[in-house]
Amino acid sequence: MLVSYEWLSQYVDLEGISPEDIAEELNRTGIEVEVIYTRDAGVSGVVVGEVLSVEKHPEADRLNVCMVNVGKGQMLQIVCGASNVAAGQRVPVALVGAKLPGGMKIKKANLRGVESNGMICSAKELGFPDKVLMKEQTEGILVLGPDAPVGEDIKNYLGMNDQVIELQLTPNRSDCLGMIGVAYEVSAIFDRELRLPDVYIQSVDEEESPVSITLESEEDCPFYAAQVVHDLKIGPSPQWMQNRLISAGIRPINNIVDITNYVMIETGQPLHAFDYDQIPGGRIVVRRARPGEQLVTLDGVTRECDEEMLLITDGDQPLAIAGIMGGESSEVTAQTTSVLIEAAFFDPAVVRKGSRKLGLRSEASNRFEKGVDPERIIPALARAVQLLQQFAGGKVGSDLYAEKIGDVDDVVISLRHERLVKVLGIKIKEEEVLDIFRRLHFPTQLREGIYDVQVPTRRPDLTMEVDLIEEVARLYGYDRIPTTLPWGQQLPGGLTREQKLRRVIRHTLRNLGMNEVLTYSLTSPEAGKKIEPLHRTARPIALAMPMSNEHAVLRTSLLPQLIETAAYNIKHGNNRVTIFEMGKTYVTEEENLTTLPEERWELAGLLTGEAEPTIWKQTPIPAGDFYIVKGMLEALFTRLGVSGVQYSEAFPDGFHPGRTAELSVNGEVIGLLGQLHPKLAKKYGLEDPVVFQLDLAKLFSAANDEVVYQPIPRYPAVTRDLALVVDEDVLAQEVEEGIREVAGELLESVTLFDVFTGAQIGEGKKSIAYSLVYRAKDRTLTDEEVQEVHQRVVDYLEDILGAKLR
Structure with a gap:
C-alpha cells in the first residue's frame, strides 16, 4: 500500500508530524514501513509555461521554434523537436540552469x-515512471491541463513534493x-x-433509469449495490486527483475511471463503472460462470472461465x-x-x-481477496x-x-x-485502556472490570480477547x-532416553568414519x-496433492x-x-488410510568404494567390505550395551543372496546387514555396496544404560590358540558357544582370528582358529589348571562337533 502524505493530511491533522515520525510509529505498532520516498526525482528550475x-x-524539418510565456x-x-507541440498548450519548461533527473x-x-x-x-524527462503514464504521455512533450498556472513551479503543480510511505x-x-x-x-x-x-x-424525484439486481450465487455475493449517473462528459480528471493516483501507483486515464480508482484507494472498496447503454434494461445478474464461457477483459485478452469463477452478467452475456x-x-x-457504478462484497x-x-x-x-468492509460499500458508492x-x-x-443477503452482526x-x-x-489503569479504545474508535462499555468492546467491521482481524490485548499493547x-x-x-531441561541414545549413535558412527546425511x-x-523395508508388510502412503512424482509417497x-x-x-568424483541416516519411516498395512500411520525411527547406512590406506604401500581396503561393516555395528552395539546379537542368513528383496544377514536379539529381528544385489548396484554405478538398517525402537529396548566398571586385573592371563578342522556347515558361533559353556568362569575371552578353506584341508571342510584367554580373579593360574580346562574344551569339540585339532 502506497500512502501519500499530502493525501493523508486531508483526513488527519499532521501538523508537526513528519513522514518519518509516521513511519517510526507505524513500525512500533505492528505495521511495517518498507520505505519513504519523494516523487521528485531531482527536478529544479522547471516551471509551467504557455506555448x-x-x-x-x-534549417530542420523535425524541429520547431516556439515562443513560450513562462510568467x-x-x-x-x-x-x-516534439511532434505534439502546439500553440495554446500549457507545458513544463526547464529554464536555463535547471536540473533534471540523471544529472x-x-x-x-x-x-x-x-x-x-x-x-x-x-514526462520521462521529469522522472515519471512508465507504469503511471498513458501511451500518449510517453511520446512527445507532457501537455498539462488548461488550468495550469503559468510560472508556477512544476513540482507544486504535479505534486512532486509529495512524500510516499510504502506499507508492507x-x-x-x-x-x-x-x-x-x-x-x-x-x-x-x-x-x-x-x-x-x-x-x-x-x-x-423524476422518472429514473431502470436497474434490477439478481443474485443467483448468494453465497459468493451476499451484497451488491449499484446506481446510474447520466450526462457525463469524459475528459481528464483534476490535476490534484491525478497527482494522488500517481502517488498511489495508479495511472490516470479519464475522469470516470480515475474517480472509481480514487474512491477505491480512499475507502479500500473497489468499484467498477459499466457503460449503462451497453446493459439491456439495466439488468445485473451475478452468477457462476458456465463451462467454456468466455469474456474479453479490459486488457483485450479473451479469458476462458469455469464454474469456480463468479461473473457479472446482463442476464445473458458476461460483463465482468x-x-x-x-x-x-x-x-x-x-x-x-451514462454509467452504472457497482460496489459489492465478493467471497474472498x-x-x-x-x-x-x-x-x-x-x-x-x-x-477483495483479503475481504472488504461491508459497512463501507454504500458510502463508497455514494462518494463516487x-x-x-x-x-x-x-x-x-x-x-x-x-x-443484501442477511445483516452484518455486531x-x-x-x-x-x-x-x-x-x-x-x-x-x-482502566482509564488508560478506555482512552486507547476511544482513540481506536471502538465503542466500549466498562462493567465491573470487564470491557465490552464493539469491534467495527473494518477490523475483521479482531475476533477474540487476546486480539484486544494486542491492540492495547x-x-x-x-x-x-x-x-x-x-x-x-x-525446571532444568534434559534429554529423554531415546534422545540420548540417538546422540550416542551419531557420535559413535561419526567416530568410526561415517558421515550423516x-x-x-x-x-x-x-x-x-x-x-525390501524392515517392515515387509508396510504399504507406501500416497499424498493427495504431491508437488512432483519424485515426492509423491511417504517413505x-x-x-x-x-x-x-x-x-x-560417486558420479561427482567421491x-x-x-x-548413515537416522530418521522416521511411515508404516501402515492399510491400503486406504483410516488411521494415522505409525512413525518409526530407523537407522540406515551404506558403505562403498575403497578405504584410504593407513600406511604407505598398503593395498586399499574396500570400504564396503561386509566384515568391516559388521565390525562397525558390533562397536555400536557394545557402546549401547546391546549384547547377544545373533546373525542368521536372510534373503530379502534387493539384497545379495548369500551375503545378507538378519540381526536379532532374544529371538526378535532388529535389522538387516548385507550387500546390495549386483543388478541394483550396477544400476546406480556402485561397487559392492554394503548396507544396514536397524529398527531403533527394538534396538533401544535391548540397550543397557547401566555402565559396569571392572578393576584392572591384578593377575596375569594365559593365552592358548586353538585351530580346528570342522565341516563347512558348522557355524563359528556354534563353536564359540560350545567353548564358553565348557571352559566356565576361567575363560575370559574367545576371539576368532582365522578361517581357511582349501585342498589341503579337505573337501567340505574348513579350518577355524581361536585365541582363548584364561584368567582367574583371585590368583595366578598354573599350567596344570589351564591345561585341564583347555583339554576339556578340545574333548568337547571333538566329541560333540566332530572337530579335529590341526
Whole structure:
C-alpha cells in the first residue's frame, strides 16, 4: 500500500508530524514501513509555461521554434523537436540552469543557427515512471491541463513534493488497504482528530433509469449495490486527483475511471463503472460462470472461465469477472455518457481462486481477496456518485439499489482487565485502556472490570480477547512494557532416553568414519519397490496433492534415498562413500488410510568404494567390505550395551543372496546387514555396496544404560590358540558357544582370528582358529589348571562337533 502524505493530511491533522515520525510509529505498532520516498526525482528550475506560437525551424524539418510565456512577463524562444507541440498548450519548461533527473543541466544552446533558451520537457524527462503514464504521455512533450498556472513551479503543480510511505501489510490488516483505514490508524497512534469526507446518498424525484439486481450465487455475493449517473462528459480528471493516483501507483486515464480508482484507494472498496447503454434494461445478474464461457477483459485478452469463477452478467452475456476485471463490451469509452457504478462484497476465496487460475491480479482483486468492509460499500458508492457530479458534470439517474443477503452482526468482545494486566505484565489503569479504545474508535462499555468492546467491521482481524490485548499493547507502546525475568519454578531441561541414545549413535558412527546425511521423508512410488523395508508388510502412503512424482509417497525405508545419495556422490568424483541416516519411516498395512500411520525411527547406512590406506604401500581396503561393516555395528552395539546379537542368513528383496544377514536379539529381528544385489548396484554405478538398517525402537529396548566398571586385573592371563578342522556347515558361533559353556568362569575371552578353506584341508571342510584367554580373579593360574580346562574344551569339540585339532 502506497500512502501519500499530502493525501493523508486531508483526513488527519499532521501538523508537526513528519513522514518519518509516521513511519517510526507505524513500525512500533505492528505495521511495517518498507520505505519513504519523494516523487521528485531531482527536478529544479522547471516551471509551467504557455506555448504562444510554433513555427518550423528554417534549417530542420523535425524541429520547431516556439515562443513560450513562462510568467512574470518573460518570453522565451525554445527549439523543440516534439511532434505534439502546439500553440495554446500549457507545458513544463526547464529554464536555463535547471536540473533534471540523471544529472542533466539545461544551458543556452544554438540549434542550427537558432538560439534556444531552455527546454520543453516530456514526462520521462521529469522522472515519471512508465507504469503511471498513458501511451500518449510517453511520446512527445507532457501537455498539462488548461488550468495550469503559468510560472508556477512544476513540482507544486504535479505534486512532486509529495512524500510516499510504502506499507508492507500482513494479510490480516486489510483495513489499511485504503487511505481512510490508514487515517484511522494514524489518528489513533498520534491521538489526532479524524476528518472524513461528508457522504450522502442521493435519489431522483423524476422518472429514473431502470436497474434490477439478481443474485443467483448468494453465497459468493451476499451484497451488491449499484446506481446510474447520466450526462457525463469524459475528459481528464483534476490535476490534484491525478497527482494522488500517481502517488498511489495508479495511472490516470479519464475522469470516470480515475474517480472509481480514487474512491477505491480512499475507502479500500473497489468499484467498477459499466457503460449503462451497453446493459439491456439495466439488468445485473451475478452468477457462476458456465463451462467454456468466455469474456474479453479490459486488457483485450479473451479469458476462458469455469464454474469456480463468479461473473457479472446482463442476464445473458458476461460483463465482468467479479472482483477481478471488467469486460470490453461494457467499457467506459470516449462516447460514454451514462454509467452504472457497482460496489459489492465478493467471497474472498472465489476471487482468489479465479485470479490465480487466470493469472490476473489487479488492485481490486488484491482487496477483495483479503475481504472488504461491508459497512463501507454504500458510502463508497455514494462518494463516487458525488465526485462524478462534481468533476464529470454527472446527473443522478436512479436511486441507489442494493441487494443484501442477511445483516452484518455486531461483534462485541469482552476483555477482562485482570487478564490484560496479567498478560502484559504491567499495572495499566482502566482509564488508560478506555482512552486507547476511544482513540481506536471502538465503542466500549466498562462493567465491573470487564470491557465490552464493539469491534467495527473494518477490523475483521479482531475476533477474540487476546486480539484486544494486542491492540492495547501496541497503542500503549511495546517499548513502555518493562523487561522482566521469568518468575516461578524453573525446571532444568534434559534429554529423554531415546534422545540420548540417538546422540550416542551419531557420535559413535561419526567416530568410526561415517558421515550423516538427511534426506526427504517424501520419495517416489518406484523407490520403495527397489529394496525390501524392515517392515515387509508396510504399504507406501500416497499424498493427495504431491508437488512432483519424485515426492509423491511417504517413505517406508531409508535405504532407497541413501542409495541415490551415494550414486550422486560417486558420479561427482567421491570414490569412497560412508554415510548413515537416522530418521522416521511411515508404516501402515492399510491400503486406504483410516488411521494415522505409525512413525518409526530407523537407522540406515551404506558403505562403498575403497578405504584410504593407513600406511604407505598398503593395498586399499574396500570400504564396503561386509566384515568391516559388521565390525562397525558390533562397536555400536557394545557402546549401547546391546549384547547377544545373533546373525542368521536372510534373503530379502534387493539384497545379495548369500551375503545378507538378519540381526536379532532374544529371538526378535532388529535389522538387516548385507550387500546390495549386483543388478541394483550396477544400476546406480556402485561397487559392492554394503548396507544396514536397524529398527531403533527394538534396538533401544535391548540397550543397557547401566555402565559396569571392572578393576584392572591384578593377575596375569594365559593365552592358548586353538585351530580346528570342522565341516563347512558348522557355524563359528556354534563353536564359540560350545567353548564358553565348557571352559566356565576361567575363560575370559574367545576371539576368532582365522578361517581357511582349501585342498589341503579337505573337501567340505574348513579350518577355524581361536585365541582363548584364561584368567582367574583371585590368583595366578598354573599350567596344570589351564591345561585341564583347555583339554576339556578340545574333548568337547571333538566329541560333540566332530572337530579335529590341526
